Amino acid sequence: MGRPLSGQELTFPESEYQLRLNAIQRDLSRRQLAGGILFDPENIYWLTGFQTIGYFTFQCLLVLADDKPILVSRQVNGFLAAVTPTLSRFEGIEDHRSPIDVLLGLVNGLFPGGEAIGIETGAWYMTVRDYLELKGGCASELVQWNDHIEPFRIIKSEEQVSRMRKAARAAEAGLDAALAAVRVGASENDLAAAMHSAAIGAGSEYLGHPPLVVSGERTALCFATWKRRFLKKGDVVLLESAGCIDRYHAIVARSAVVGKA
Numbered sequence: 001m002g003r004p005l006s007g008q009e010l011t012f013p014e015s016e017y018q019l020r021l022n023a024i025q026r027d028l029s030r031r032q033l034a035g036g037i038l039f040d041p042e043n044i045y046w047l048t049g050f051q052t053i054g055y056f057t058f059q060c061l062l063v064l065a066d067d068k069p070i071l072v073s074r075q076v077n078g079f080l081a082a083v084t085p086t087l088s089r090f091e092g093i094e095d096h097r098s099p100i101d102v103l104l105g106l107v108n109g110l111f112p113g114g115e116a117i118g119i120e121t122g123a124w125y126m127t128v129r130d131y132l133e134l135k136g137g138c139a140s141e142l143v144q145w146n147d148h149i150e151p152f153r154i155i156k157s158e159e160q161v162s163r164m165r166k167a168a169r170a171a172e173a174g175l176d177a178a179l180a181a182v183r184v185g186a187s188e189n190d191l192a193a194a195m196h197s198a199a200i201g202a203g204s205e206y207l208g209h210p211p212l213v214v215s216g217e218r219t220a221l222c223f224a225t226w227k228r229r230f231l232k233k234g235d236v237v238l239l240e241s242a243g244c245i246d247r248y249h250a251i252v253a254r255s256a257v258v259g260k261a
Helices: 014-030 041-048 075-082 099-110 128-137 150-154 158-180 188-201 216-220
Strands: 035-038 059-064 070-074 089-093 116-119 141-144 212-215 236-245 248-257
Touching: 014 035, 014 041, 014 059, 035 041, 035 099, 041 059, 041 150, 059 099, 070 075, 070 099, 075 089, 089 099, 099 128, 158 188, 158 236, 158 248, 188 212, 188 236, 212 216, 216 236
Parallel strands: 035 116, 070 089, 116 141
Antiparallel strands: 035 059, 059 070, 212 236, 236 248
């Protein structure tokens, strides 16, 4: 039999996440909050190690003052939540249900007395509509609770820096492969495929930011990326490669000229 899956998706030892949780719970205590609700996927990942490619759908983390957090997310994410030991519970959202209704049921059930709860209003994934609906139906007082995790994220441990260095090596591998693919008649897609393949082959996971490959007049378009254009002699080619190890990213960029400069 294989090893149990529990904990295998965590980037760091469970004890590291407990230290992080302790620090955030102290913040809740100082602010006299019964709990806090996080919506930012990066902050959820930092605090618990939970990650999913479905981060773009509704999800939030209810941080409790005296227990492990509770994840509220789409039902399909329950499999990943089940092997994440830093979570005390998973509250699944079936696709036909309102995410806010599910969250309100959880919060009002845990805090029926109207205690003050912090809410991360600065997260991109907290919409005005959801906030107003949540505020209107919540028995507790909702208090803005922002910028409490970011200061911790700024300070990188040696283990975190090591992952960034590995991500940089993967990004370099992708860049080298793309440069080697530059030639008359190659397409931007050929370069992007070489870049992505080499970076993944060097250990990269999926990226939070796609590679950039543009050529010719399209290099004037900031944040454009590959679009089947074929390279001609004299074209300028802009390449930006990235690597990701355990969600820690590194990016490297270079330009090239097709043919002799």
